[in-house]
Amino acid sequence: MEFTDSPDQAELREVVRDFLGRHVTPERVRAAAAGSDGYDAALWMRLCGELGLTALPVPEALGGAGAGFAEVAVVLEETGRVLAPVPYLSGAVAATLLACGEPDAARQFLPGLADGTAKAALALDGEVTLEDGTVSGTARNVADGAAADVLLVRAVDTLVAVRAADADVEAVGTLDQTRPQANVTFRASPAITVGVPADLAQDLLRTALAVEAVGAADHCLAATVAYLKERVQFGRPIGQFQALKHRCAGLAVEVESARATARAAVWTAVHDPDSLAVVGPLAKRHCADVFMHVTAEMIQLHGGIGFTWEHEAHLYFKRAKSTQLTAGTPAQLRRLVGERAGLI
Amino acid sequence: MGGQDNDAAGDAAFRDEIRSWLAANLTGEFAALVGKGGPGREHEFVPERIAWERRLGEGRWIGIGWPQQDGGRELSWQQQVIFHEEYARAGAPARVGHIGEQLLGPTLLMCGTPQQRARFLPGILTGTELWCQGYSEPEAGSDLAAVKTRAVLREGQWHIHGQKVWTSLAQFSDWCFVLARTDPGEQRHRGLSYLLVPMDQPGVDVRPIVQLTGTSEFNEVFFDDARAAEADVVGAPGDGWRVAMSTLAVERGVSTFGQQQGFAREFEAVLAQARANGGIADPDLAARLVDAWIGLRVLRYTAQATLGVPAGTTPGTEANIVKLLWAPWHQRLGELAVDVLGAAGTEVGPDYDLSDAQRLFLYTRSDTIYGGSNEIQRNVIAERLLGLPRG
Ligand SMILES: Cc1cc2nc3c(=O)[nH]c(=O)nc-3n(C[C@H](O)[C@H](O)[C@H](O)COP(=O)(O)OP(=O)(O)OC[C@H]3O[C@@H](n4cnc5c(N)ncnc54)[C@H](O)[C@@H]3O)c2cc1C
Numbered sequence: 001m002e003f004t005d006s007p008d009q010a011e012l013r014e015v016v017r018d019f020l021g022r023h024v025t026p027e028r029v030r031a032a033a034a035g036s037d038g039y040d041a042a043l044w045m046r047l048c049g050e051l052g053l054t055a056l057p058v059p060e061a062l063g064g065a066g067a068g069f070a071e072v073a074v075v076l077e078e079t080g081r082v083l084a085p086v087p088y089l090s091g092a093v094a095a096t097l098l099a100c101g102e103p104d105a106a107r108q109f110l111p112g113l114a115d116g117t118a119k120a121a122l123a124l125d126g127e128v129t130l131e132d133g134t135v136s137g138t139a140r141n142v143a144d145g146a147a148a149d150v151l152l153v154r155a156v157d158t159l160v161a162v163r164a165a166d167a168d169v170e171a172v173g174t175l176d177q178t179r180p181q182a183n184v185t186f187r188a189s190p191a192i193t194v195g196v197p198a199d200l201a202q203d204l205l206r207t208a209l210a211v212e213a214v215g216a217a218d219h220c221l222a223a224t225v226a227y228l229k230e231r232v233q234f235g236r237p238i239g240q241f242q243a244l245k246h247r248c249a250g251l252a253v254e255v256e257s258a259r260a261t262a263r264a265a266v267w268t269a270v271h272d273p274d275s276l277a278v279v280g281p282l283a284k285r286h287c288a289d290v291f292m293h294v295t296a297e298m299i300q301l302h303g304g305i306g307f308t309w310e311h312e313a314h315l316y317f318k319r320a321k322s323t324q325l326t327a328g329t330p331a332q333l334r335r336l337v338g339e340r341a342g343l344i
Numbered sequence: 345m346g347g348q349d350n351d352a353a354g355d356a357a358f359r360d361e362i363r364s365w366l367a368a369n370l371t372g373e374f375a376a377l378v379g380k381g382g383p384g385r386e387h388e389f390v391p392e393r394i395a396w397e398r399r400l401g402e403g404r405w406i407g408i409g410w411p412q413q414d415g416g417r418e419l420s421w422q423q424q425v426i427f428h429e430e431y432a433r434a435g436a437p438a439r440v441g442h443i444g445e446q447l448l449g450p451t452l453l454m455c456g457t458p459q460q461r462a463r464f465l466p467g468i469l470t471g472t473e474l475w476c477q478g479y480s481e482p483e484a485g486s487d488l489a490a491v492k493t494r495a496v497l498r499e500g501q502w503h504i505h506g507q508k509v510w511t512s513l514a515q516f517s518d519w520c521f522v523l524a525r526t527d528p529g530e531q532r533h534r535g536l537s538y539l540l541v542p543m544d545q546p547g548v549d550v551r552p553i554v555q556l557t558g559t560s561e562f563n564e565v566f567f568d569d570a571r572a573a574e575a576d577v578v579g580a581p582g583d584g585w586r587v588a589m590s591t592l593a594v595e596r597g598v599s600t601f602g603q604q605q606g607f608a609r610e611f612e613a614v615l616a617q618a619r620a621n622g623g624i625a626d627p628d629l630a631a632r633l634v635d636a637w638i639g640l641r642v643l644r645y646t647a648q649a650t651l652g653v654p655a656g657t658t659p660g661t662e663a664n665i666v667k668l669l670w671a672p673w674h675q676r677l678g679e680l681a682v683d684v685l686g687a688a689g690t691e692v693g694p695d696y697d698l699s700d701a702q703r704l705f706l707y708t709r710s711d712t713i714y715g716g717s718n719e720i721q722r723n724v725i726a727e728r729l730l731g732l733p734r735g
Contacts, residue, residue, distance in 0.1 A: 003649035225730045240733045245726035252725055253668045257642050260649035282638050331631075338634035343615065344624060 003263045009074050016078045019051060024082040026312040029178060032085030033315075037147055037171075038180035040085045047086060048116025054088070057096040058114035062106060065114075069096045069204070073211045073266040080215030083178045083315055087119050087144035093201075093208050094120035094152050097159065102195035105161050109150050121148035121164075123184055124202045124327070130155035134188040135162060141326065145182030146171035153191065154198040160191035176322035178315055200273060203280030206327050207269050210262040210280075210287035213323050217258060217291040220298045220316050221251050227302055244301060251294050258290040278340050285333040288324040295320045351426070358423050359430060365403055366434040374399065374437075381438030382606075384698070384707035386561040389437070390516055397441045397471030406445055407469050414453060414461055415469045428602025432609070440516060444468040444475035448521050451538075451591040455579045464540065467518075478508040478522035478541070478565060479588065485510075486720050488523070489532045489585065493567060495524040495539055497581070502526075502539055502572040504547070507564065510714075514550045514563040517543050522567075523588050526581050536584035540576040547571060557706045558696040600647050600666060607640055607674065610704060614681045617701065623684045632680050639673045661729040664721045671711040671718060678708035 005013060023043060032040040048054045056071045058064020072092040079088050095113045098106045112118030126139025135155045145151070146169055151162045166189040171182045194201075225248055228239030238244055265283035268275050295317040299306040306313045324330060338344040351359060370378060374396055380389050400406055409424045410416025419427070439445070449468050452461050467473030484490040493506025504524055514520065520541045527535030543550070547570030552560035579587040615633060618624040624633065646669055650662035681701035682689035689705075692698055698706070712718040726732045 001645075001648060003645075225732065228732060237733055240735045242723070242735055245730075245732045245735075246719065246722040248730055248732060249722035249725035250668070252729055253665050256650060256665050257646045257669055260645040261642050263649065264645040279641075282641060286638065286642055334631060334634050334638070337638060338630065341634075341637060343634055343637055344630045 001264060001267050003260060003267075005074065009071060012071060013074045013078060016051065016053065016075050017081070019046075020078055020082045020084055024084050026315070029083050029085050029312075029315060033177035038085065038177065039087065039147060043084065044086045044116065047084075047088065054091055054095070054116045055114040057092055057099050058110045059099055059106075062099075062110040063114040064095075064099075064110065068270060070266055070270050072096060073208070073262075076208055076211045077215035077218075077262075080212030081219045083216065083319060085178055087121070087147060089208050089212055090122055090144040090148070091120045093205050094122060094150070096204060097152060097194060097196050097201050098161070100196060101159075102193060105192045105194050108192065109161060112149065118149040119144065119147050120150050120152065121145045121182075122201070122205055123151050124154040124198065124205060126154065126184070128153055128155045128186060130158055130160060130191060131188075133191060135160060135186045135191045136188055138183065138185050140183045141172070141181050142184050143179050143181055143326065145169055145184055146180055148182075151184065152194060152201065153186070154201065155191065157198050159194040159196050159198040159201045161194055162186065162189050162191050166190055174322070176315075176318040178319055179322060200276065202327060203276045204269055206280040206284035206333075207262070207265040207276065209323050209327060210258075210265055210283040213284075213287040213291040213320070214255070214259045214262045216316055216319060217255050217287070217294040220291075220294045220313070221248070221255050223312075224248065224251075224294075224298045224301050231303075247297060247301070251297055254290040254293060258287040261286050278337055281328060281333040281336045281340075284323075284327060285330055285337070288320065289330060291316075291320040292324050352422075355422055355426060358419075359426050362405070362427055362430045363434075365405070366430065366436060369399055369403065370434060370436055377437040378435040379437070381440070383438075383710075384555075384557045384559060384561075384703040386438070386513065387559050390440070393437050393440045394471070394474070394516070396437055397439065397474075399471075400439075400441075401469055401471035404469075406441065406471060407449055407465070410449065410453060410465075410469075414465050425601045429605050432602040432605030435609070440513065441468065441471050441474055443477055443513065443517075444473065444519075447477055447591050448475050451521075451578060451587060454590050455538075455587045459575070460540075460578065464519075473518045474513070474516055476511050476514040476517040476520045476543075476565075478511055478514075478520045480510045481507060482509050486717060488588070489536075491523050491525060491536065493522065493524045494528065495522075495526050495537060495572070497526070497574060500574045502541075502574065502577070504539065504541060504567040504570040504572065506567050508567075509564050510553070510562045511550075511565045512562045512714075514543065514565050515552055515560070519543060520548075520565065521578070522572075523584055526584075530582070533585040535582050536588070537581045538578040538584035538587040539572045540578065541567075541570060541572045545570060556709070557698060557703060600651060600670070603670070604640070604644055604647065607643075607670070607677070610677060610681075610700075611636060611640060613700060614677065614684055617681070618684045621684070621686075621688075623686070629680070629684060632676075632683075636673070636677055636680060639676070643669050643673055661725050664716075664724050664729075667715065668718060668721050668725070671708075674711050675708040678705040681705055 053075050055065040056067040060066040091113055098110050113120055121142050121144040123139035123142045128135050128137035148164045151164055153160050153162050168185040169182050174181050229237055231238050261283045265279045268279040298313045305311050381393050407416040408419045408427055412418045445468055481491050495502045495504045520543055522539045522541050523536055524539055525535055526537040547568050549566040551564045553562055554560055623629045647666050682705045
């Protein structure tokens with residue numbers, strides 16, 4: 001099992017991190033959240049075009065870079081770190097799934113996803129049925145659903161691709177304004193089989209969410225530690241108080257454990273997908289819980305400023321909760337892991 | 345995803361080698377030792393376990409990572425991990441020589457003279473000389489630099505006076521590495537020396553301390569004009585703090601992987617108990633069991649990710665991070681083990697004979713104290729990894 005980046009992955013990480021660090025400020029995240037569709041279109045264009053990040057999981061024959069999910073994961077940790085207001089996670093997971101599925105679906109959708117002219121969303125939690133090549137039913141709280149051109153939909157156990165134009169898509173307001181959602185209704189909408197088990201799709205999504213959560217949690221800890229070094233009370237930096245130091249040390253242990261777990265899940269997705277049934281939900285549960293804890297501590301350790309709309313802490317706090325509650329709640333995932341591992 | 349699935353070809357052959365050696369040797373007189381010794385049961389089968397330590401030495405299974413010129417096998421990190429995994433998987437008895445092998449040996453490899461290495465390493469490698477660690481004192485625990493035990497050099501010998509405490513396995517040991525003050529004019533970290541002291545002499549008095557398990561693993565050790573040879577000081581006189589710290593630094597936790605194999609066995613036993621008595625039907629217990637299983641996976645990934653990286657590439661707080669994960673995890677498993685038993689978990693055998701679950705429950709309280717308490721580990725992470733200011 002590999003936990004460290006290959007030289008190419010390390011270079012990719014540096015490029016993406018540097019780019020996002022320079023261009024994605026909290027102001028820009030907030031501006032995008034307040035905008036009409038919740039995205040930063042200019043940023044998206046540059047990520048797709050200039051950096052070619054959407055092409056990573058797409059085979060070269062279909063206009064992609066022919067890399068894989070390990071490279072997607074590198075990007076996800078970095079987009080998570082800054083809460084980049086782009087639908088990268090949904091699109092990259094969808095493209096990864098299409099790239100290992102049926103050629104038909106791949107040929108139809110991957111070229112657009114590779115160059116960023118098309119966007120994707122994942123509707124894996126709905127009540128949707130498949131009949132005669134069409135799907136019917138509803139999927140709620142579909143992340144990035146409103147902007148999507150193609151939806152990968154779970155119809156019982158089958159994963160199908162549906163054009164958004166063939167469904168009713170209704171944007172809804174979100175607690176986490178950095179990731180827009182929609183409710184989607186299908187009425188005998190034409191569907192193309194992807195050729196990947198729906199459960200595997202769900203576990204890959206969970207893995208992606210885990211990785212993204214690690215990047216975000218890492219940022220929250222770093223920002224909190226930086227604040228503790230600079231904020232003075234009682235005549236000294238508050239980072240000198242052992243009560244606070246110990247809490248940060250505890251968070252550092254949690255974040256390291258989350259990073260290791262997310263990377264184990266990525267490795268499993270790439271090299272041992274059968275085991276992702278356990279490791280995917282396990283990683284999402286652990287990493288989302290750590291992310292939630294870190295953001296709650298971030299608010300507390302910042303005091304009053306941490307409770308303001310102006311400060312970035314609440315953006316992460318809300319993202320953490322939405323990560324925790326989508327694609328399986330902590331309690332649901334615990335049960336799932338217990339059952340799949342044969343414990344209960 | 346266990347180690348055995350991903351072995352390279354040479355490593356797989358090595359795994360077979362250790363497996364068949366254990367199968368061939370953990371038999372006859374040693375068969376009764378399976379699962380014996382270890383935390384809370386160090387008093388069990390001591391002479392037999394000492395004999396087993398020698399058998400391990402004959403098989404050259406001690407110091408397997410040490411340089412060949414010092415009598416080791418110079419095995420790769422990966423193969424050392426495999427050894428510890430297979431050892432734990434076979435249920436081979438808890439080692440009585442681990443303090444010499446894991447603490448003193450590496451210290452001598454780093455800081456000892458060629459003569460000291462030639463004199464002391466063979467005894468560790470053959471299992472014929474057992475060691476204990478004389479650091480803690482009544483007034484120097486977390487604050488180790490406060491040690492008061494003093495040693496004076498007279499007529500070619502160190503004369504030692506003072507008291508150590510919590511000294512694990514001192515009652516079975518042949519030697520003790522002692523941190524003592526040799527320069528009375530100096531304070532704190534300065535003026536300390538790292539002495540190698542024979543235990544079998546009139547000036548050394550070992551008094552076992554009864555632990556909350558009712559058994560004795562650690563001791564008080566009194567030095568009343570105890571002697572050590574002038575040459576048996578590791579590093580220069582007065583440089584003992586640096587030597588003692590390198591003991592801690594070299595311990596990068598290969599054995600953690602064997603320890604986790606032991607954790608997995610303990611977890612399986614708790615799960616089996618919950619199935620046998622129906623406890624698993626209780627949603628709260630079921631949830632805690634799954635959480636324990638998830639926690640063990642997370643622990644394993646974190647140990648692989650942090651301890652497996654080459655030394656010097658990270659700030660050196662990996663072992664602190666892993667300890668802060670496993671020690672509380674182990675305590676929670678101990679609590680779960682007795683909770684699964686319900687009221688039956690409150691009953692002990694004659695002479696306070698504890699069940700495995702009770703022993704796990706009680707003994708794990710020490711996991712967050714020894715080897716640097718959790719609070720001290722957090723101080724280290726906060727200051728060295730996160731760079732938070734000293735208080
Ligand atoms: C089972 C067992 C085996 C042991 N074996 C050995 C051995 O073989 N050789 C040996 O030398 N020692 C051994 N020890 C001793 C062990 O290293 C010490 O117990 C440990 O270092 C703590 O020291 P103390 O007991 O004096 O507690 P103290 O240092 O008095 O600590 C008491 C409490 O105060 C906290 N505390 C202390 N300082 C700070 C601080 N700066 N910030 C925050 N909190 C603080 C501690 O975390 C703890 O909770 C063993 C201990 C146990 C339990």
